[in-house]
Amino acid sequence: MAHRVDHEYEYLFKIVLIGDSGVGKSNILSRYTRNEFCLESKSTIGVEFATRTLQVEGKAVKAQIWDTAGQERYRAITSAYYRGAVGAILVYDITKRQTFDNVQRWLRELRNHADSNIVLMMAGNKSDLNHLRAVSEQDGQALAEKEGLSFLETSALDATNIQKAFQTILTEVYHIVSKKALAAQEAKANASIPGQGTTINVAETSGNTKKGCCST
């Protein structure tokens, strides 16, 4: 969802916050959009929603942020919320190893339900609780590199890196969208020039064929 509309902003980007229950997604959202933090916030049921308009490389971008319920039960329903999302921040809690181990499951979830071009960022939240740390920053960094995600440790409580996380992902989305727009313009201009066909990924196709062959 990257419509250009004639309002007070030029781009509208939908970003989803995902991750296990209790990692602090709702507080990341409230810190970013309202500069608020609540230690005893209620569990998110279904989805919650907030917006913030910011400048990305001189353009007004409206971020529409969807905070989803982390509880396992709601996954079947929350998957509908990924529709149209151009970015996702996958949050874990640095004091709970399990929430980091589940990052892989969330990545699978995204692959199954979200657009394949979605921009991903991983955030290790609650960095203010360093004395309770169960996941090292290096582990986070290593996983992020392996999966090709950008990575930051954040704290919704003391606001560390919250702005930066959103700014980073929105800038990355902006680059992709503006590049696409540029490419579309060029394609239009070059439509008459022959030899500019679609690249076919041969390796992938042959891999699939092999699989089919072995299974029969």
Place this chain on the structure above:
Amino acid sequence: MLKGKKLKHPDRLGVGSLVAGFEDKDDDSQGSGSALDLGEELKIIQPNGFRSGRETGIKMVKFKKRHWSDIEYEISQKVINVGKLQRIVSTGLPDGGNLSPTHLLGEESELARIKEEALHSNEQNKADSEQIDRDLQRTHPEMKFFSGESSFSRRHRCNAEADSFACFVRLLSDSVDHFSEQLDNSSVGILSTLSHLAELLKANDEELWRHLEFTTKESLMEVKPQYYAFRWITLLLTQEFNLKSNLRIWDSLLSNPFGFQEMLLRVCCAMLLCTKSRFLSGDFAANLRLLQQYPDINIEYLLKVAQDPSPDTSSYSLCKFIPYPLLHKAYLLTCFTKLQY
């Protein structure tokens, strides 16, 4: 069942100027009870059945006593007329009264069994009960539920917890299908209930339905019931209103002849109808914010919109008849009332 059923539109009710004090049952100077004229033969209240909201405190006390004695009388009958009892309770239960919970529940042996189970499982699952305490605290921080320092004796506390749990089990049995993942795509699952709500809205106000589904200013971004009503329905509106308003709404949900779930959908639909003008002028973001942080409104007015004064009787056979949760609600309220003092 709900398809095509019309609620009375708020604009056509002519009760828009209802006195604000209706929401506040505790306030002796106003209160829902004082404004109603309930005679021996109680009827479902009609929009024009309201009198001025200003009545004397003495009359209010009298009404409360009579309201309670009406309930006590009905329950003391050998054969309880549940329809009549429902009508009495649908206008809200006043605080106080001397009803014994077990008396109200009328099913002592089953209650005892569930209570036993609840107490037993509490001992076994300390972590669970701690989590419940935490959730209660953060859901309704203004309420002193089961704080350990309260003057409430330990024995009472145990009983109240177990009693409430027993009621909760019965209440949940009516909405359990919404929590079952296997039923998500079935006709009784949460997704189907959400589309029932959309149908109900469409039948009652196609313009509003169309606006929410299609014509928000940012195209392709329809306001789906999944985005707001999922929480409304699964949590029985507990996050949308304060506890006092909720108890009032629950009175109507549990005592309504349409059945609990249908009345819940009617209330949800009424919530949409009552804020129609704001939706029509709002864009996607504003509308979703409004739906996720529902504004303070007059609860009596909301319930009036939700209640169809001339229901289609042909569909009554499809409605589930639920006398038990009604009794449990009265019982739960008694528990809550005790806990507040």
